[in-house]
Amino acid sequence: MADTDRLNHIGGRDVPAASGAILPLIDPATGLPHGTAPLSGPKDVDAACRSADEAFHGWSSTTPAQRQTALLRIADALEREADALAAAEVTDTGKPRALFLADELPAIVDVLRYFAGAARNLPGAAAAEYTPGRTSVVRREPVGVCGQITPWNYPLMMAVWKVAPALAAGNTVVLKPSDTTPSSAALLARLAAEHLPPGVLNVVCGDRDTGRALVAHPHIRLVAVTGSVRAGQEIAAAAAVDLKRLHLELGGNAPVLVHADADLDDAVEQLSALAFYNAGQDCTAATRILVDRRIHDGFLAHFADRAARRLPGAPDDEHADFGPVANAAQLAAVRGLLERLPDHAEVITGGAALDRPGYFHQATVVAGVRQRDEIVQSEVFGPVVTVQPFTDESEAVRMANDVPQGLAASVWTRDHDRAMRASRALRTGIVWVNTHGTTVSEMPHGGVRHSGYGSDLSLTGLLDYTQVKHVML
Structure with missing residues (x-):
């Protein structure tokens, strides 16, 4: 140019x-x-x-x-x-x-x-x-x-x-x-x-x-x-x-509520693509996945396996799912959050920058985090997703809302009433049901709170x- x-x-x-x-x-x-x-x-x-x-x-x-x-x-x-x-x-x-x-x-x-x-x-x-x-x-x-x-x-x-x-x-x-x-x-x-x-x-x-x-x-x-x-x-x-x-x-810090009756294969496939699209540098990225405790372990294993196959690559790499983090400062911010993880948190897959020129980072899934942890309360803005269990619907909504940001959220369930209850209770400007991240010109895109x-x-x-x-x- x-x-x-x-x-x-x-x-x-x-x-x-x-x-x-x-x-x-x-x-x-x-x-x-x-x-x-x-x-x-x-x-x-x-x-x-x-x-x-x-x-x-x-x-x-x-x-x-x-x-x-x-x-x-x-x-x-x-x-x-x-x-x-x-x-x-x-x-x-x-x-x-x-x-x-x-x-x-x-x-x-x-x-x-x-x-x-x-x-x-x-x-x-x-x-x-x-x-x-x-x-x-x-x-x-x-x-x-x-x-x-x-x-x-x-x-x-x-x-x-x-x-x-x-x-x-x-x-x-x-x-x-x-x-x-x-x-x-x-x-x-x-x-x-x-x-x-x-x-x-x-x-x-x-x-x-x-x-x-x-x-x-x-x-x-x-x-x-x-x-x-x-x-x-x-x-x-x-x-x-x-x-x-x-x-x-x-900023965003989007919660994803996955209930036990959700289509888990569809949820894993969609969320693993959307969470790491653009290297997770999206204010509506699916960054905090909250999963019904009854299906948490199975979902986590399936999601981590799919995330491990989401690969970063160069702009002309036809097999790349996403590119590098956009600049050195942002890569350092992502690395800092991972390096400061508390002992109770566990990196399930990924967790490292790639040993090559540029600012490439693996798709990363972190489990075992708690609500007050820095990585939960802060927007990562990188290819990193946390997964947390919830016990019931009310706890899921409380955890989803218990961060300063309120841009977007999604709910995954076959229960129409549950989806509608969540869409009212979630303190965000956007709520998706059984999908995440889709924007259309005709619908508003904006948030609340921070x-x-x-x-x-x-x-x-x-x-x-x-x-x-x-x-x-």
């Missing part, structure tokens, strides 16, 4: 950082540098925010049909440039190329096309007379310039999840991708520039200080972030100074990028 693919995109042009500073980009499949990206400072952030602010009046005045056309054309462009996008994404993340092209890119394109349609279907209250002689109308209007910060686990997907609803609602955007995986976002901006007015979508690459400058900029009226709980807390505190609106999709607030995807996600105005005639 040419270095120009990793320039900032401000006001419709590709530009380096004003200071000339750069960040090295490391290929996680080799551990070696593969390129550089701009290290943007306050001047770059200011230029991007001013450009977005100048473009806002024109873009917010376009019709929904015009915004729809632009989003559809961007979706088509992503399909045409699938190979270039895969190269950008894979080199930054190390994920299997075939899985990105087969699973992620079609879903990314679908999100753009969904919000293209949703732009023309904003819900609103009917005009009516709520007091004599006066008619009330409710308008939904764009918020303004949106600052968006996206993570390294699904760089292009998370960028589109943020950008698509913001643009559909008539906002302009300054996007800061992760410092380790900016390439696909930079390419997205270049492709979108052919179909958007200058300044509508801007990308500034950089580190945490770049993100802090973006959050603090006075032109930003809404901050949307997908990231860690720590990052969300810091951003929320900074945004409060200027009363900016917030959209926070933070997993944040606000929803990606769906009409709910679109409405998050609007503000209500009451007009009385």
Whole structure:
């Protein structure tokens, strides 16, 4: 990939950082540098925010049909440039190329096309007379310039999840991708520039200080972030100074409740695939499996056997089930959790980093853990799953809820009533029954408690990028 693919995109042009500073980009499949990206400072952030602010009046005045056309054309462009996008994404993340092209890119394109349609279907209250002689109308209007910060686990997907609803609602955007995986976002901006007015979508690459400058900029009226709980807390505190609106999709630590009447073969097959997909670097990954004590030992043996056959590999390895952990710091975090396991915990399978270049780690299953253990309370965000027994339905729900996060959960049972009871009792934003991890553009994706607030995807996600105005005639 040419270095120009990793320039900032401000006001419709590709530009380096004003200071000339750069960040090295490391290929996680080799551990070696593969390129550089701009290290943007306050001047770059200011230029991007001013450009977005100048473009806002024109873009917010376009019709929904015009915004729809632009989003559809961007979706088509992503399909045409699938190979270039895969190269950008894979080199930054190390994920299997075939899985990105087969699973992620079609879903990314679908999100753009969904919000293209949703732009023309904003819900609103009917005009009516709520007091004599006066008619009330409710308008939904764009918020303004949106600052968006996206993570390294699904760089292009998370960028589109943020950008698509913001643009559909008539906002302009300054996007800061992760410092380790900016390439696909930079390419997205270049492709979108052919179909958007200058300044509508801007990308500034950089580190945490770049993100802090973006959050603090006075032109930003809404901050949307997908990231860690720590990052969300810091951003929320900074945004409060200027009363900016917030959209926070933070960490997950998803519980999976497997009851004795579940289809165990199906549960093992699905969960062993979903738990280790993308090396477990997914905020909804099935990381804490809670199993009815009566079937715990059999399930654990079956699941561990299947997990042992989930193999990491290089991006072009057709037999790889997942790639490396995305960066050295995250591999160290995963290793630290495993190295600090208490004596009562047992690694059933895996447990080691691979002795090869890059940041590869075995699919790992840990049993014997207790509810207060660090590995249970913390989000691992790697190819590691814990398995715990429960005695009854109420204990299963208590254990599932007894962590700070609340993004997603799943319940595995043939009992419809039990599934419905669990779906009410689980304190998460998403509950799956006899499946896990599936997202669709039409349904909201967001959490509660330390997993944040606000929803990606769906009409709910679109409405998050609007503000209500009451007009009385």
